[in-house]
Amino acid sequence: MTQTITASYDSSLKARNAFDELVSDGFPRESLFLDEDRNELKVIINDPGHREVEEILNRHEPDDLRSHPYSGS
Structure with missing residues (x-):
């Protein structure tokens, strides 16, 4: 299943x-x-890469990290 992972940071540098x-x-x-204005990074990824993406995003100390099923068109 394809997921969207969104990480919110307190600075554009971290993002x-x-x-x-x-x-x-x-x-x-x-x-x-x-999105450097909102200090957010979104990643669309299949399940096999999900864990690796979360590990990388967490290394940069996000304020919030959330995941939900991708609903693209």
């Missing part, structure tokens, strides 16, 4: 660093959505 780490680890940019 950007998490984004950069995901890209350098091989996650496709097309599945990453960085």
Whole structure:
């Protein structure tokens, strides 16, 4: 099942660093959505990569981390 994982940070630097780490680890940019105005990073991922994404996002100390089923069009 495809999930959307959203991490909220207290600074755009933390959100950007998490984004950069995901890209350098091989996650496709097309599945990453960085909102620097809201300091949020959203990742659309299949179940096999879910745990790795959460570990990376948590390394950057998010204020909030949530996951829900992807409902894209």
